[in-house]
Amino acid sequence: MAKIPLIWSSVLRLIRLHHLAVGNIAVLCLIVLSIMDYGILDLFCWFETVEKENIPLTVLMYIGGLKVAIVLFLALWCWTREAEKNQEDNLDMPISYVRKRYCRFLVMHLLASIDRLIHHHSHIDDFLQGHKDCVEAVEQFRWRARRLFERTDLQLCVPLHEVLSVDDQQEKELLRLGYGDKLEQLRELDIYKMIYKD
Structure with a gap:
């Protein structure tokens, strides 16, 4: 019996966490209901059919409520699974790894840019x-590298992997x-020496 309040509180927590999804599903249900009511069949016609078959209305309400609950549960489960997966990916990266990866990405990007410039402007005219x-x-390299050492108040409130973001596709290509x-x-010290010349 004590598990029921715990389950209910976890369901409420999920609904609060994904209130936008629940709202979208509720609006979608209202739209479907209004289409069925005005477009296909009048709902009172359904009520008359139920009365003819002698099926209690409460049974139909339970069945309808169960279907809506299943749809809501599946939608919340899909979204929470996706959110947990994204959060796990970000939590698995320690701060030192994020900083080292960002340093490597910056230098690779700089080397690729200079390499492109050498091949593109091979003539003396250019x-x-x-x-x-x-x-x-x-300058672009130095501006992006300063994020390692100088961050604004707003950037201090954001997780480090978002401030020092690396484009995965570009990193794989490099x-x-x-x-x-x-x-x-x-090392970070090498990047520091490249940015802040004495």
């Missing part, structure tokens, strides 16, 4: 444009191209 693009790539091969010994 030297000025190449120099300008190279300076922009380095690793596939071999930019991460020689970066095992990369």
Whole structure:
């Protein structure tokens, strides 16, 4: 008997957590009900059919309530499973791993940008444009790398993996191209020295 309040409180907690989904499902049920009432058959016609068959109305209410409860439960279960999966992925990454991964990604991105510039501006005529693009790539690197050491008040309230975000697809592509091969010994101190020149 003591388990019923615990189950009920966990159901209420799930409903509060996913109140938007519950609201969307409730609106969807109302839309379906109104379509059935005005578009297909009048609900009073259904009531007359039930009375002819001598089926108690409470039984139908229980069956309908059970169906709605099953739909709500399945929707909440799917959303909570997805949310838990995303949260587990983020919780599995310790702070040191997030910072090291971000450092490696920044350097790989810088190397890829410079490599692209070298291959793109191979002629001497493009030297000025190449120099300008190279300076922009380095400035972009320095701006993004400052997030490791300087964060605003708003960024301090956000989880670290969101502040130091890494594009997974781009990271895989850079690793596939071999930019991460020689970066095992990369330290945050190296990034610090690249940003803050004495």
